[in-house]
Amino acid sequence: MFAIDQFVADCRAALAADRSHKLVREVVAEAVSDSPSLLKGLGEPHGSGIHKLYHAADLTILNVIWAPHMTIMPHNHQMWAVIGIYTGREDNIFWRRIPGGRGGRVEAAGAKALSARDAEPLGGNIIHSVTNPIPRLTGAIHVYGGDFFGAERSEWDPESLEEGRYDVAKTIRMFEEANALCRVA
Numbered sequence: 001m002f003a004i005d006q007f008v009a010d011c012r013a014a015l016a017a018d019r020s021h022k023l024v025r026e027v028v029a030e031a032v033s034d035s036p037s038l039l040k041g042l043g044e045p046h047g048s049g050i051h052k053l054y055h056a057a058d059l060t061i062l063n064v065i066w067a068p069h070m071t072i073m074p075h076n077h078q079m080w081a082v083i084g085i086y087t088g089r090e091d092n093i094f095w096r097r098i099p100g101g102r103g104g105r106v107e108a109a110g111a112k113a114l115s116a117r118d119a120e121p122l123g124g125n126i127i128h129s130v131t132n133p134i135p136r137l138t139g140a141i142h143v144y145g146g147d148f149f150g151a152e153r154s155e156w157d158p159e160s161l162e163e164g165r166y167d168v169a170k171t172i173r174m175f176e177e178a179n180a181l182c183r184v185a
């Protein structure tokens with residue numbers, strides 16, 4: 001069965017051997033290749049939320065549960081990431097800054113549909129937004145090569161697409177609100 005402590009130790013060892021996402025991606029790919037084991041180890045998701053599995057200055061590991069049809073605005077991380085899906089789907093839109101754009105505006109540059117057993121690396125400069133396109137919860141392991149909660153970074157207003165300061169508390173609140181909504185539904 002998937003064990004969080006062992007997974008953290010494997011990610012730490014991978015990071016010690018290579019500071020890039022390369023070896024960590026292999027650890028995540030291995031974990032999500034056996035989603036029944038992961039579901040048993042982490043518990044069947046019951047509501048949306050960002051659950052911290054590990055947090056250090058050079059590595060953050062989250063269990064992210066997306067509410068049905070939930071979307072989060074474009075944001076960057078300023079560190080590499082690996083997203084491993086173990087149940088459901090994530091649609092990622094990738095964005096790029098418009099050269100000389102007013103207010104740091106972005107435009108869509110690409111997209112990637114992620115499904116269970118996918119382990120997708122994201123470069124440190126990536127700007128993405130994420131949608132759960134299905135009517136049930138999506139569960140994903142997100143591993144970041146840095147301090148996800150402390151790093152200074154940006155988010156983009158979903159309507160104006162203008163740049164602002166990333167607010168991690170707001171993101172956590174969005175997951176809580178989405179959770180309340182799906183309880184009512």
Ligand SMILES: [Fe+2]
Binds near residue numbers: 075076077128
């Ligand atoms: Fe992200």
